[in-house]
Amino acid sequence: METGKISLLNGILRKKSSAHLVWILFLIPALLVYSIFMAFPLFQSIRLSFFTGKGLRPDNFVGFDNYVSLFTDPVLSVRFYNALRNTFIFFGIHMFVQNTLGLLFASFLASKFKGHSVYRTIIFMPTTLSTLVIGFIWTLILNPQWGALNKILTAVHLDSLIRPWLGDTQIALPIISLISSWQWVSLPTMMFVAALFTVSDEIVESAMIDGASNAAIFWRFKIPLILPVIGIVSVLTFVGNFTAFDIIFAMATHRGEPMYSTDLLGTFFYRTAIAGEHPVAEPNMGVGAALATVTFLLLLTGVLTWLFLSRKQRLEANR
């Protein structure tokens, strides 16, 4: 008994000095990998945006020149503003589809009914597949030579709607945005379902007993729960869309065809930094890094706006 106590005391004393060390040892592997392969490259990218030079390690300091050419160079800036505008259109379509369809599906799925989980499983299916594979399948279906979609339209006497779906500069981007939204609509749906579930049946029932109408219940209880989810969906979509690449690569090549009409910041970044812009197939890493930094700042603005708004909303809700 006595010796047991002493050895326990010794153990504690010994551990006290080595306790910190053990905890640090537990943290170090994760810290190293995360720092070397995530934090460091992101910071270095900002530094690199002030340099120019050929090859993999530009070492010629040029101040803000890369940014200046990105914003004003007659060729580069046209591509940049085009990609920026397209990215906002891409984002806008996602926001519209995901929030309307997501909320619609969620309002159905929030109540239990026969087949409930089958529908949920189906809605989620495209989300688990590779965007590249999804893009290729749809490209085949929209392919005018095969014309799988066109055959359906003809069958239902809507042949007048037939277009060169991916060949028309006016509609290629909306089509691709819709397909991407089709793939990702499951996530907002499930988030809305989770939000709607938190309105307990008792609250709703007691409100109904008090004479509240369905509309009143919707505005009083559901909207305050849905708004923050719309916020999260927006910010997640924003972050995802501003580096989107795969779907454009699959359906319109990395040049955002036709005529750069589907070029996004992600594909533009790939060309400037990695593949090289046509016709000079040589990457410009400095400008690429400047573009990455601008994208980063845009994301940061978006995320901070969301944090600010959601904080404000929470404070108001608590008042």
Place this chain on the structure above:
Amino acid sequence: MKPSLPYKIVTYVVLTLWALIVIFPLWTLMVNSFKPKRDIFKDPFSLPTEVTVDGYLNAWTDSNFSFYFRNSFFITTVSLFLILFLGSIAAYSIAKWRSKIPGLFYIYFIAGLMIPLRLGTINLLQTIKAMGLLDTVFSLIPVYVAMGLPIAVFVLTDFIRALPDELFEAAKIDGANRFGIYLKIVIPLIRPALSTVAIFNLIPIWNDLWFPLIFIRTEDQRTLILGISLLFGQYQSNWTYILSALAISAVPVLVLYLAFAKQFIKGLTAGAVKG
């Protein structure tokens, strides 16, 4: 509240319509991958009248899809194991180390949730090249582990914090050292959270195109998705082959998903909400 009949009808109509829109491309992919080319063009939606597995044989044996498949499998399993191991042991430290230091590291990790690593690609390329890993499957593993750690630390720290301290005290009195406690107490208790983290990372790692496209050229180092990305250039006219190759990449994920649909939906949604 009992939903009214018209509401129920609308529910079924809308959801069934959407289900058809979801299944239509997958159906088209699957049935046509078993048809000879002329039937694909003649009748793209019916079941095959003449079944052929040439496309699959072609993809699996004549070209290198079995190789690509093995590479993807290797990269995904090793990356997931490392994310779970490094992430959980770091989360344990952050959750139970009574000091101000881990809080700072926590914020440092969480910051990575909102920043897509793609923006650091150029410098990552430099680092990978300097390490001599460029153009090998090993170039992708550290990148995926770094990408997965923020969500792992975030989800697991929360989970471990909620475990009662008495458990740890009792184990300590029994003479277990800290790594022993991690193995025997922490790991079994956080299994549900580990599966959430694994599922959340599995999908983007298996499906990633960006980093293989930039890091890898050599044929025998390619991942499945990188192999798929080159299909259209190489086999433009062989539709049976293209569709079979697409199916080979899609089916394993689909089967895994359908077998564990509940866990997948929970994992992907929870991860996204936390992100």
